[in-house]
């Protein structure tokens with residue numbers, strides 16, 4: 001049936017005059033009526049289709065009477081059938097209604113009765129049309145309901161878009177449809193099978209509070225709104241939508257909105273779960289979820305490396321089962337604190353990895369829900385390599401200390417033992433020279449003199465070695481040392497050397513430092529002594545200076561001496577190394593290596609800057625206010641230091 005207001009009537013009668021009058025008067029009585037006249041029942045039946053609004057039939061006709069015709073018409077379409085007869089009676093009327101005839105109108109000779117017939121036709125036709133519309137609405141509603149299950153099955157946007165298009169096509173018969181969602185303030189089409197019907201749609205100015213919006217031009221929009229999720233179904237329906245369809249589309253809109261909301265929320269949850277999962281599965285730490293009883297409910301795949309098993313083998317086991325027996329007591333903090341809803345850290349304990357053990361550090365944080373600990377999230381870090389490295393380092397340090405000690409002992413013992421025979425050689429050489437000097441000729445005396453010089457030199461070397469082996473052997477004897485006072489002693493000790501060369505030594509403002517006083521003095525004696533010794537200037541000038549450099553003291557000893565060639569500077573601090581010069585300067589070459597060892601044992605550094613022929617500056621640093629690690633507490637007074 002079309003939406004037009006024309007009422008199509010098929011009229012059959014065996015009298016042509018009747019047909020002509022009826023058509024004329026009926027169409028005049030109501031201009032909406034459009035009467036087609038038939039004298040042959042078979043032809044009328046052939047013309048029957050959904051566009052017919054009413055059949056008006058004579059009762060007695062040759063071939064097929066009105067009753068039979070009614071039966072056949074009703075068997076084909078749902079249309080009102082009016083029996084229009086001049087020969088009827090109450091009995092005929094009753095039989096006619098039983099046959100399904102909808103109305104019964106008597107023919108009159110007065111043309112005014114056509115008015116009545118026209119009214120009866122209109123009322124029947126409109127009633128049937130309404131009933132038909134209601135039936136169709138009902139059918140579509142049923143159809144819509146039948147398809148709703150599909151909406152709830154859609155698990156993503158694309159699926160939902162496809163399902164909606166399918167329903168629009170199946171239930172409403174509209175073939176063109178686009179599904180859009182609001183993203184970044186724009187309606188973006190969701191591609192269904194690669195087809196987008198209305199990609200460039202402008203919703204500006206559209207009243208979005210309405211449930212179905214007619215955009216004109218054969219296009220309607222069904223807005224989808226639920227919470228903060230918005231979208232639209234855009235449908236192309238060239239003939240426009242009927243009121244019934246509009247109401248069905250509203251229902252569809254409500255249901256699709258719900259599904260859209262569900263799908264968007266599910267996608268959001270899925271995306272955030274995905275994000276969480278990829279973080280958890282890509283961190284190096286093993287991420288573990290345990291219930292309040294310690295049973296594992298989740299463990300990240302990196303567990304293979306630490307426990308030697310995949311997650312599926314560890315889930316549902318107790319965390320304690322994975323921990324080394326001897327370290328179980330360390331887990332007590334974990335259980336106790338997490339039950340109280342507190343997080344914490346266990347710096348290290350051992351876990352089982354197959355037959356082996358590995359070291360881990362464990363930090364955790366409980367998830368509290370409704371005041372109860374629901375789960376505990378832990379990050380377990382494999383620190384086995386660090387522990388192994390620490391153990392190896394500890395072992396090497398121990399070995400190194402032992403070797404060092406043995407070496408020092410060896411140097412000490414050997415030096416001591418060497419000294420005794422040397423002293424004998426030197427004493428007896430001097431006795432020989434004193435008592436038997438006149439017996440020996442010049443060459444003999446020269447030889448003996450050389451023996452004595454060599455043995456004295458050797459004695460010097462051994463003393464140097466002994467001193468070197470002692471430096472840093474005892475990390476005690478640290479005290480607050482006033483370097484100004486110490487310098488007075490240093491200059492007293494060097495008095496002879498200074499007088500001999502008329503050296504001028506100036507000392508700047510000096511600090512109080514934490515140091516081993518005896519070694520500090522030795523250091524300054526060596527440096528100032530060298531500055532006077534390796535000096536040909538008249539007079540030799542030496543300047544002892546100090547600067548505060550943040551957390552360190554910086555001392556300098558500057559002279560106007562012979563300087564050191566650049567090529568030799570790197571050798572200076574090696575034991576017994578000396579720079580060859582034209583003039584012979586007494587010494588053994590041990591002094592500077594002793595100096596460096598003293599400085600380093602007190603936690604400082606040492607170096608030299610020099611210009612050959614102009615002078616040198618030896619510098620060293622000392623950490624401020626603290627003894628190096630491992631040293632005994634700083635003593636208020638310097639203790640007597642065991643020197644010999």
Ligand code: ADP
Pocket residue numbers: 526530531532534559561562563564572577578579580586587588589590591592593616
């Ligand atoms: P020694 O003084 O017994 O020779 P050192 O270890 O004290 O041994 O010094 C090593 C060498 O460094 C010296 O032989 C000398 O050549 C050079 N040297 C040390 N101090 C100075 C200085 N102030 N000026 C020039 N050369 C120096």
